[in-house]
Amino acid sequence: MIKTAGFLILIFTVAFPQNFKREISPFNISSPAGAYTNPFSGGVNNIEPHFVDIDGDNDFDLFFLDSDGSHGWFKNTGSVTNPVFEMQADTLPGIEFFGWFYFADIDADGDYDYFTSNSNNHIRLFKNTGSKFQPFFSVLTDTLLDIDGNIIFSESGSNPVYADVDGDGDADFISGNSIGTLNFYENTGSPQNFRLKFITSFWQEILIISGDNSSLHGASALEFGDLDSDGDPDLLWGDFFSQSIYYLQNNGTPSVPNIQLKYSVYPNNSDSLKTSGFNMPRLCDIDGDGDKDLFVSVLYDPTVGQTLMFFKNNGTASLPDFRLHNEDFLNTLDLGVNSYPTLADLDGDGDKDLIIGHGKGTTGRVSFFRSTGVSAFGPFILEDGTLSAVNSDLTAAPAFADIDGDADQDMFTGNFDGTISLYTNQGTAGNPLFNQAVTLSDSAGAVIDVGLYAAPFTYDIDADGDFDLVSGAFNGRIFLFRNAGNSSSYLFVRDDNYFAGIDAGDNSAPYFTDMNNDGKPELFIGSRNGRVYRYDNSGTVLQPQWVLNGTVIYDNRSGGNTVPLLVDADGDSDRDLILGCSKGGLLFFRNTETGTSIRGKERPLISGITVYPNPSRGSFVVRGNCGNGGIEGTLEVFTTAGEKISEEKINSDNSGEFVYICSGEGISRKIRTSGIYIISIRFPDFHQSVKLTLVK
Secondary structure, three states: OOOOEEEEEEEOOOOOOOHEEOOOOOEEEOOOEEOOOOOOOOOOOEEEEEEOOOOOOOOOOOEEOOOOOOEEEEEOOOOOOOOOOOEEOOOOOOOOOEEEEEEOOOOOOOOOOEEEEOOOEEEEEEEEEOOOOOOOOOEEEEEEOOOOOOOOOOOOEEEEEEEEEOOOOOOOOEEOOOOOOOOEEEOOOOOOOEEEEEOOHHHHHHHOOOOOOOOOOOOOEEEOOOOOOOOOEEEEEEEOOOOEEEEEOOOOOOOOOOOOEEEEOOOOOOOOOOOOOOOEEEEEEOOOOOOEEEEEEEEEOOOOOEEEEEEEOOOOOOOEEEEEEEEEEOOOOOOOOEEEEEEEEOOOOOHHHHHHHHEEEEEEEEEEEOOOOOOOOOOEEOOOOOOOOOOOOOEEEEEEEEOOOOOOEEEEEEEOOOOOEEEOOOOOOOOOEEEEEEEEEEOOEEEEEEOOOOEEEEEEEEOOOEEEEEOOOOOOOOOEEEEEEEEEEEEEEEEEEOOOOOOOOOOEEEEOOOOOOOOOOOOEEEEOEEEEEEEEEEEOOOOOOOEEEEEOOOOOOOOOOOEEEEOOOOOOOOOOEEEEEOOOOOEEEEEEOOOOOOOOOOOOOOOEEEEEEEEEOOEEEEEEOOOOOOEEEEEEEEEEEOOOEEEEEEEEEOEEEEEEEEEOOOOOOHOOOEEEEEEEEEEOOOEEEEEEEEEO
């Protein structure tokens, strides 16, 4: 084995972010239940929703804030009675949600302004300085004060509301306390000029204590709405420790409220809400039938399938009957948390399938989306069972390679505890079967352990004809385990020098590809902070000098824990970017580059190049596919010390296939001793090497 040392050069530039444009629905992805809408939304975790008509077209749009701090919105491109929600790739100007948010027309000018929080639990107010059709938000105040000059606080975990609870025609401010009570700030101004006066921290003497004979209380999510059509607002309350929501009915009048607890489990029917806890209610007449429907998001657990539950009102405005219509109203691709996408042809049909590792509850899973092969990339449909053998703790990060030379794809999975498991494919190239896993060890017999959050990637780093194993980790470093075996029998040797000095912060996730066709792969690294970094190698394959070439992409709506996958998804000969992320879905960025700086061709799978028989006594055949038809290339033979023994011309046919037959003359006569030799195949945009063991 050749010893190598890695060198790191830092060049602090921002490279190529302008080349990638985010798209939400570029390709179809489906489940057995039907097509996902907004498939590349990235997923959602614990969203806080709010329905408002933000663009003045008289239907409800949907805004959301995720628990990781990211936010976005869905434009209603349908109608009042038949809504169709399309996620927008760009946020509206001036949107800066933090902690919570609430839209309201604070100055009665016919458009929506909004409240939100900051890191000090102060309240920020953003005024719409645009219009009801084209909103533009500007900070009116960073610290909202009452009329006495006191700072208005909203506790962390509380989701307050701005509503008219005293019937005077202007909206008041109500927020929850962790002890189970409500703060009430009365608006003593006017609809055009609000002025908030603190009245009480024990409004209506409401005290929410979750559970029978329990002293538990906590964060709250509030929503007011007239649920009995008597002209005054009733209250829905989600509590941190409640698996349902509370219904508090207003038995008073619009000007003199008298709010009393009526139901501690709601809706009060056979579709009563029960989740893992901390539910956030929202009321909205989503179907334009004149009564309010109920939406509930679950803020407690990011892995539940109940991302945004829709309860349709089958009753009336005065006597609602909320019935569960859909537990996943948004119907976007969301597999839980921490998605790890990769591509591999698991069914042997010649196109690559989409495989996504992810966390679901306390387990790590891997989902298989089969490519139907009708376009350059997908469409994909989810199939259950193929990869069901994977059941690790918390996360699973898959990578594929034919590690044993039997012409089918084997599966590696990175585990939460830092180890890497190998599932050898016991089936065939067209019918994979993954059953029992082994925990990988290195050549010294030590279990491969990168600390936490192993994120493996397989690539022939040293171009010697077999797959090496690269892994990211929680500490942000990149680990290399060279394959000192061969294409049919692996032996991983740890190399701590090759990527020395590279640190992506936390939760590094590597991806290699030769973007500039210089024969040396570039390194892309996803990270916990949501950025994807690019490192170029200004040295050689064996003696690298890694140059930090900046941030390839950063989208603060990814939620972090980005996992890059670069693939020509649209067939235009440049690499597009797919990201896994903490939300459990995928993001897609189309490569809009018109030059050549980030163009490149995917290196064909090593399993597509074969040398047989291997070992050989002198005669052998080299067969493969270079990806381009009717072109000339070279076949070179080297010793393991790097000495060139021979060079021959070879040609590919119209399909890109090439075959070289050595029958005892030519190259074979130049190889005088037994040993291991490197056969290097070169075509334009293609370079691959394989090992040959010769026995004389």
